[in-house]
Amino acid sequence: MLAITRTQYGSPDVLEVKEIEKPTPKAGELLIKVHATTINRTDCGILQGTPKLARLFFGWPKPKTHIMGTDFAGQVEAIGTGVSRFKVGDMIWGLNDEGIASQANYMVVQEKEAIVHLPKGFSCAEAVACAEGAHYAYNFINKISLKTGDKVMLNGATGAIGSAALQLLKHFGAYVTATANGKNIDLIKSLGADRIINYETEDFTQDNERYQYVFDAVGKSSFGRCKGLLTADGAYISSELGPGAENIYLPLVTKIKGGKRVKFPFPNNKQESLDLVKSLMEQGKFRAVIDRSYTIEQAIAAYQYVVSGQKTGNVILDLS
Numbered sequence: 652m653l654a655i656t657r658t659q660y661g662s663p664d665v666l667e668v669k670e671i672e673k674p675t676p677k678a679g680e681l682l683i684k685v686h687a688t689t690i691n692r693t694d695c696g697i698l699q700g701t702p703k704l705a706r707l708f709f710g711w712p713k714p715k716t717h718i719m720g721t722d723f724a725g726q727v728e729a730i731g732t733g734v735s736r737f738k739v740g741d742m743i744w745g746l747n748d749e750g751i752a753s754q755a756n757y758m759v760v761q762e763k764e765a766i767v768h769l770p771k772g773f774s775c776a777e778a779v780a781c782a783e784g785a786h787y788a789y790n791f792i793n794k795i796s797l798k799t800g801d802k803v804m805l806n807g808a809t810g811a812i813g814s815a816a817l818q819l820l821k822h823f824g825a826y827v828t829a830t831a832n833g834k835n836i837d838l839i840k841s842l843g844a845d846r847i848i849n850y851e852t853e854d855f856t857q858d859n860e861r862y863q864y865v866f867d868a869v870g871k872s873s874f875g876r877c878k879g880l881l882t883a884d885g886a887y888i889s890s891e892l893g894p895g896a897e898n899i900y901l902p903l904v905t906k907i908k909g910g911k912r913v914k915f916p917f918p919n920n921k922q923e924s925l926d927l928v929k930s931l932m933e934q935g936k937f938r939a940v941i942d943r944s945y946t947i948e949q950a951i952a953a954y955q956y957v958v959s960g961q962k963t964g965n966v967i968l969d970l971s
């Protein structure tokens with residue numbers, strides 16, 4: 652079988668698509684024929700070993716895991732002893748943003764990982780495009796006390812995190828002003844944005860409205876730049892560490908100071924995120940935003956595109 656592998660940190664050029672042995676499930680594990688995965692910014696972070704601190708976790712000086720991939724959708728082909736949640740033939744999807752070796756024709760995964768059955772009426776590509784960004788977006792929202800009608804400025808509503816955050820914020824009743832490139836205005840209107848700022852022609856930080864929350868889903872701004880947008884007790888939340896990794900220590904500093912604050916949520920409970928998103932998909936309240944698909948042979952080009960920071964929503968690796 653084919654897999655996208657690497658033995659060192661680096662740019663997409665260190666990737667190799669190679670034949671490896673098909674794995675066998677041990678006790679408590681599932682063997683899955685992978686139909687689709689995404690190539691996402693978490694994969695890029697794992698590939699590049701960034702931020703550098705993450706290498707303490709992913710392996711120093713070289714990565715511990717060689718097969719790439721953080722999410723999957725596919726069919727259970729075999730099960731190890733003791734597996735009870737899933738059976739052979741089940742169509743499932745799952746996520747582990749610490750790496751799950753899913754960018755291959757087959758993978759094994761422990762059944763206790765964050766896994767759900769495919770939502771009814773959705774393809775593997777559609778399901779898997781609702782995992783990684785949605786998990787991070789939900790972990791912005793479940794770390795705050797969002798109330799119906801709260802005003803949220805969402806910077807970067809067209810990324811994987813942004814497009815998921817927009818749909819989830821609308822589900823939880825927020826009034827959302829969202830930024831996007833002019834070419835994507837119709838897309839974010841269709842995802843529910845109440846007001847739209849074209850970031851090519853307008854600086855969102857100069858907006859006259861005041862917001863309970865600023866979600867910097869694309870991590871391009873900073874607390875300092877967005878402070879003026881916040882209400883007296885409003886919060887700035889970013890997907891990136893910010894200038895000088897300030898989003899690591901500003902949550903504590905602003906909490907002690909009082910008033911406008913910074914939150915830097917650490918995502919947890921992947922199963923809860925998948926359960927929520929699956930239920931919303933089946934109710935027609937959440938949908939996949941897919942930019943384009945690549946085959947496994949096109950792995951390097953696919954990673955290069957995702958690393959460029961220009962994808963709209965999600966990029967699919969089609970293994971079907």
Ligand SMILES: NC(=O)c1ccc[n+]([C@@H]2O[C@H](COP(=O)([O-])OP(=O)(O)OC[C@H]3O[C@@H](n4cnc5c(N)ncnc54)[C@H](OP(=O)(O)O)[C@@H]3O)[C@@H](O)[C@H]2O)c1
Pocket residue numbers: 691692693694696697701702784787806807808809810811812813830831832835850868869870871890891957960961962963964
């Ligand atoms: N280290 C990690 O493990 C990790 C994991 C996940 C995410 N993250 C970070 O989280 C951030 C968001 O991730 P993502 O996957 O959602 O990103 P993404 O999908 O790669 O975001 C790309 C989107 O952001 C838009 N964008 C680019 N510059 C913008 C700007 N100045 N203002 C508004 N929108 C802009 C792009 O629009 P255009 O069409 O105009 O280019 C594109 O649609 C990234 O910075 C990523 O590095 C880090």
